[in-house]
Amino acid sequence: xxxxxxxxxxxxxxxxxxxxxxxxxxxxxxxxxxxxxxxxxxxxxxxxxxxxxxxxxxxxxxxxxxxxxxxxxxxxxxxxxxxxxxxxxxxxxxxxxxxxxxxxxxxxxxxxxxxxxxxxxxxxxxxxxxxxxxxxxxxxxxxxxxxxxxxxxxxxxxxxxxxxxxxxxxxxxxxxxxxxxxxxxxxxxxxxxxxxxxxxxxxxxxxxxxxxxxxxxxxxxxxxxxxxxxxxxxxxxxxxxxxxxxxxxxxxxxxxxxxxxxxxxxxxxxxxxxxxxxxxxxxxxxxxxxxxxxxxxxxxxxxxxxxxxxxxxxxxxxxxxxxxxxxxxxxx
Amino acid sequence: xxxxxxxxxxxxxxxxxxxxxxxxxxxxxxxxxxxxxxxxxxxxxxxxxxxxxxxxxxxxxxxxxxxxxxxxxxxxxxxxxxxxxxxxxxxxxxxxxxxxxxxxxxxxxxxxxxxxxxxxxxxxxxxxxxxxxxxxxxxxxxxxxxxxxxxxxxxxxxxxxxxxxxxxxxxxxxxxxxxxxxxxxxxxxxxxxxxxxxxxxxxxxxxxxxxxxxxxxxxxxxxxxxxxxxxxxxxxxxxxxxxxxxxxxxxxxxxxxxxxxxxxxxxxxxxxxxxxxxxxxxxxxxxxxxxxxxxxxxxxxxxxxxxxxxxxxxxxxxxxxxxxxxxxxxxx
Numbered sequence: 001x002x003x004x005x006x007x008x009x010x011x012x013x014x015x016x017x018x019x020x021x022x023x024x025x026x027x028x029x030x031x032x033x034x035x036x037x038x039x040x041x042x043x044x045x046x047x048x049x050x051x052x053x054x055x056x057x058x059x060x061x062x063x064x065x066x067x068x069x070x071x072x073x074x075x076x077x078x079x080x081x082x083x084x085x086x087x088x089x090x091x092x093x094x095x096x097x098x099x100x101x102x103x104x105x106x107x108x109x110x111x112x113x114x115x116x117x118x119x120x121x122x123x124x125x126x127x128x129x130x131x132x133x134x135x136x137x138x139x140x141x142x143x144x145x146x147x148x149x150x151x152x153x154x155x156x157x158x159x160x161x162x163x164x165x166x167x168x169x170x171x172x173x174x175x176x177x178x179x180x181x182x183x184x185x186x187x188x189x190x191x192x193x194x195x196x197x198x199x200x201x202x203x204x205x206x207x208x209x210x211x212x213x214x215x216x217x218x219x220x221x222x223x224x225x226x227x228x229x230x231x232x233x234x235x236x237x238x239x240x241x242x243x244x245x246x247x248x249x250x251x252x253x254x255x256x257x258x259x260x261x262x263x264x265x266x267x268x269x270x271x272x273x274x275x276x277x278x279x280x281x282x283x284x285x286x287x288x289x290x291x292x293x294x295x296x297x298x299x300x301x302x303x304x305x306x307x308x309x310x311x312x313x314x315x316x317x318x319x320x321x322x323x324x325x326x327x328x329x330x331x332x
Numbered sequence: 333x334x335x336x337x338x339x340x341x342x343x344x345x346x347x348x349x350x351x352x353x354x355x356x357x358x359x360x361x362x363x364x365x366x367x368x369x370x371x372x373x374x375x376x377x378x379x380x381x382x383x384x385x386x387x388x389x390x391x392x393x394x395x396x397x398x399x400x401x402x403x404x405x406x407x408x409x410x411x412x413x414x415x416x417x418x419x420x421x422x423x424x425x426x427x428x429x430x431x432x433x434x435x436x437x438x439x440x441x442x443x444x445x446x447x448x449x450x451x452x453x454x455x456x457x458x459x460x461x462x463x464x465x466x467x468x469x470x471x472x473x474x475x476x477x478x479x480x481x482x483x484x485x486x487x488x489x490x491x492x493x494x495x496x497x498x499x500x501x502x503x504x505x506x507x508x509x510x511x512x513x514x515x516x517x518x519x520x521x522x523x524x525x526x527x528x529x530x531x532x533x534x535x536x537x538x539x540x541x542x543x544x545x546x547x548x549x550x551x552x553x554x555x556x557x558x559x560x561x562x563x564x565x566x567x568x569x570x571x572x573x574x575x576x577x578x579x580x581x582x583x584x585x586x587x588x589x590x591x592x593x594x595x596x597x598x599x600x601x602x603x604x605x606x607x608x609x610x611x612x613x614x615x616x617x618x619x620x621x622x623x624x625x626x627x628x629x630x631x632x633x634x635x636x637x638x639x640x641x642x643x644x645x646x647x648x649x650x651x652x653x654x655x656x657x658x659x660x661x662x663x664x
Binding site: 079088138150152154159160161162163164165166167168169171172173176183185247248251254255256258259260261262263290291292294295298 | 411420470482484486491492493494495496497498499500501503504505508515517579580583586587588590591592593594595622623624626627630
């Protein structure tokens with residue numbers, strides 16, 4: 001169904017470090033928002049109750065009756081179960097285990113319909129509705145932060161896959177039996193272009209007296225942030241590292257282009273920080289020369305546009321997606 | 333729309349070597365069929381006219397009035413243009429160039445609606461409707477013959493991509509800047525697991541006095557067929573080659589599993605010929621150990637089931653797919 005622009009929604013984004021909650025209209029107008037540390041208590045039921053209480057408080061403050069909301073959306077670090085009712089051992093939420101977030105929130109929010117999405121899918125929906133992917137129907141979004149996640153929008157719908165695990169693009173085996181990945185497998189894309197794996201590499205390989213180590217206060221503290229800064233200053237080691245990153249990223253994007261022939265690929269955090277000259281332009285050129293012209297010529301490769309507000313839109317988009325699909329798990 | 337099982341369709345499959353034409357009901361019952369050499373004349377307009385004449389002849393013979401057909405489907409070696417009206421320089425149809433097959437056939441067949449699909453998509457639809465993929469909604473099909481093509485069915489629909497080039501899975505860069513591929517790029521999956529590239533490899537590497545060369549009458553004539561036979565007989569070189577093939581194939585399938593989280597992957601020609609013990613079972617095990625259990629545990633990896641009849645079903649499925657989508661390009 002089409003969602004009326006005036007419809008009011010509640011969005012909740014549960015990140016590893018912060019929870020972002022907002023009330024917004026379907027057109028993306030944010031009416032009220034709050035952001036606070038996640039602070040998992042070890043008791044996920046209490047954690048979810050706290051989110052619901054925050055949401056109630058925000059609605060009261062904004063003068064919006066809870067009953068007037070059309071839907072609630074929750075964006076969470078995956079994995080979700082195949083019905084989208086539970087999170088299953090989210091690595092970024094210690095102590096959460098296997099938690100039926102959806103029914104807990106339905107109960108805590110007077111039976112409002114609650115829709116969940118993993119954060120990469122919700123991020124993809126957010127960039128598609130309100131960010132760099134507007135005006136397109138077929139989009140791939142890559143989070144590029146500590147890890148690498150992916151969200152796939154095909155013909156205007158999030159593609160979740162059989163087990164709600166589609167878009168786990170960070171774990172495609174880019175190199176068979178290659179570098180170890182935090183997930184336990186080897187050779188995953190994330191082991192080459194994820195922020196955490198990059199930091200481990202820098203701790204081992206950055207010149208101890210070089211610019212990266214200097215910016216980070218020791219190479220053992222170095223992250224992609226310092227690396228990007230050093231590269232922007234022209235540091236040779238940092239530039240070579242960026243080139244290596246761009247090559248692996250281009251291989252991944254070329255694979256996606258041949259598999260899905262999307263209209264646009266939107267790249268998150270690290271690509272946004274590194275920007276046009278260091279990452280986006282070289283990666284575009286590498287992809288253009290490694291896929292067929294009929295696929296590559298019109299393919300847009302862009303930086304994500306929502307920046308720090310992305311979590312608010314992610315929660316709202318989880319709600320929108322549920323509404324658009326005509327699902328109403330809250331009434332089940 | 334749902335298509336009535338009694339609906340009668342005309343299917344045309346244009347292969348590099350053979351044209352297969354049939355009349356069939358939507359439930360897959362084939363009423364009449366013919367198969368003949370493709371024999372491209374150098375004049376694609378004449379070639380298409382000949383197909384239309386064959387189809388008319390077949391309908392007359394079967395006592396089916398042309399006007400009673402609900403749709404015509406044409407399966408062709410890609411690429412098609414983004415509207416599915418033309419083929420664009422199909423490598424397997426010499427002299428065809430850029431040919432508006434769809435309007436030509438509409439004219440030649442009294443205005444019947446004509447729907448085109450590239451052969452990999454049509455093959456995927458065929459295995460999904462009538463073959464190894466029945467009872468599933470999310471399927472990936474890989475042709476594994478001279479080249480490697482792919483068709484993707486998501487939620488019961490062929491996913492064609494922006495430029496009707498989705499599913500060109502044979503050309504994902506499996507190895508960055510790796511072996512040269514017939515398409516002009518390097519490191520494509522097809523350069524490692526395609527039949528033609530394998531034959532080139534055998535001509536170079538098969539022991540001149542070994543079993544593969546013996547079966548083929550000289551290693552320069554060796555194809556995957558002789559290799560499979562030699563492996564079945566226990567030849568060490570052939571078994572090592574199959575193991576190499578399985579590893580590259582498993583990498584490709586693991587990438588697809590993480591990207592799309594499908595229910596079933598159906599493998600064509602070479603996998604069918606090599607069978608359960610040499611290819612399917614080892615590849616299943618490699619994929620199972622290289623993807624997450626939540627994705628891999630329920631993932632079916634199967635051999636295609638339609639065998640030599642596949643082209644007939646491919647044509648019929650191109651018609652079915654067009655009908656189901658509610659398109660009617662013939663009336664445009």
